[in-house]
Amino acid sequence: MAFPNLKKVIKGIPKAELHLHIEGSFEPELMFQIAKRNNIILDYDSIDSLKKAYQFNNLQEFLDIYYTGAKVLLYEQDFYDLTWAYLNKVHDQNVVHVEVFFDPQTHTDRGVDFAVVINGIYKALEKAKQELNISYKLIMSYLRHLSEEEAFKTLESSLPYKDWIDGVGLDSSEIGNPPSKFVQVFKASAKHGYKLVAHAGEEGPVDYIWEALDLLKVIRIDHGNRCLDDEKLVQRLVKEKIPLTLCPLSNVALKVISKMEEHPVAKMLEKGIIATIHSDDPAYFGGYMNANFYETAKALNLNKRQIMQLAINAFEASWLSSNVKEKHILEVKNYFNSL
Ligand SMILES: Nc1ncnc2[nH]cnc12
Numbered sequence: 001m002a003f004p005n006l007k008k009v010i011k012g013i014p015k016a017e018l019h020l021h022i023e024g025s026f027e028p029e030l031m032f033q034i035a036k037r038n039n040i041i042l043d044y045d046s047i048d049s050l051k052k053a054y055q056f057n058n059l060q061e062f063l064d065i066y067y068t069g070a071k072v073l074l075y076e077q078d079f080y081d082l083t084w085a086y087l088n089k090v091h092d093q094n095v096v097h098v099e100v101f102f103d104p105q106t107h108t109d110r111g112v113d114f115a116v117v118i119n120g121i122y123k124a125l126e127k128a129k130q131e132l133n134i135s136y137k138l139i140m141s142y143l144r145h146l147s148e149e150e151a152f153k154t155l156e157s158s159l160p161y162k163d164w165i166d167g168v169g170l171d172s173s174e175i176g177n178p179p180s181k182f183v184q185v186f187k188a189s190a191k192h193g194y195k196l197v198a199h200a201g202e203e204g205p206v207d208y209i210w211e212a213l214d215l216l217k218v219i220r221i222d223h224g225n226r227c228l229d230d231e232k233l234v235q236r237l238v239k240e241k242i243p244l245t246l247c248p249l250s251n252v253a254l255k256v257i258s259k260m261e262e263h264p265v266a267k268m269l270e271k272g273i274i275a276t277i278h279s280d281d282p283a284y285f286g287g288y289m290n291a292n293f294y295e296t297a298k299a300l301n302l303n304k305r306q307i308m309q310l311a312i313n314a315f316e317a318s319w320l321s322s323n324v325k326e327k328h329i330l331e332v333k334n335y336f337n338s339l
């Protein structure tokens with residue numbers, strides 16, 4: 001173990017979560033509860049049998065289950081309950097800032113209005129800001145297995161709500177759906193004032209990370225695990241201060257790496273990359289922020305300095321204003337000094 005009381009130390013760190021799909025925080029218990037009230041029969045007859053199905057060999061196997069689970073979400077109250085449950089959970093883990101992805105097309109393709117989705121999510125985020133003192137940003141993600149034309153329709157639907165949305169992202173099945181497929185819609189999204197991020201180099205090759213930077217002009221890469229394959233890319237990430245939002249438990253669950261001991265985050269820190277740790281789809285991958293920090297720190301034998309750096313990097317990489325960032329970074333440093 002890196003040092004004593006590791007779990008307790010991690011719990012006390014003020015944290016920022018920058019890579020979280022709200023649909024991926026859908027716990028089986030809540031899924032069954034919402035399915036029941038919406039008169040939907042799930043493919044699994046119990047919470048346990050559903051949980052047993054959470055064994056994945058790759059990203060696509062996970063996505064198939066994730067999209068099926070999301071089908072029970074029909075009404076504003078459902079999206080509100082989903083978001084509120086997540087925010088309460090992370091509040092208990094001392095997460096003070098969240099930047100949350102939502103996938104409108106997962107719902108609009110089933111006939112659920114964009115307004116229903118965003119109203120439910122937004123109301124829960126606002127309540128958490130008031131009552132739990134959690135600040136937030138909202139990121140609308142385009143599904144890359146669908147066409148750019150469909151992403152354009154989603155962009156159009158988002159415009160009445162653009163004051164609630166801070167950025168756009170790109171997620172879903174990576175291999176075969178390169179960033180280059182979405183150049184025009186990212187350009188248009190930027191014109192509307194949205195910040196840009198994209199999943200790249202999770203399962204896909206290092207070229208996709210280059211494309212996300214050069215063609216989509218993203219300011220942050222989600223995952224980016226593969227960047228260490230390319231020293232020139234590493235230098236670019238360091239020089240341009242492009243953060244990577246890593247998700248270690250997700251990487252193990254989806255077999256992006258074969259075991260946690262092989263996670264690249266320590267090497268990335270050593271190289272000066274702004275690497276950060278997050279939970280991706282915690283209801284499916286076995287843990288939220290604390291578990292991601294703990295399992296990573298334990299497997300890689302991270303020391304206090306490295307763990308502190310990860311916590312600082314997340315605020316550094318966030319979209320908070322610089323004075324608020326500084327305030328949180330100071331809180332992290334004071335916390336570690338007090339240990
Ligand atoms: N880990 C992940 N990669 C790509 N798309 C996703 N959508 C939800 N989780 C995802």
Ligand SMILES: [Zn+2]
Nearest residue numbers: 171199222280
């Ligand atoms: Zn993700």
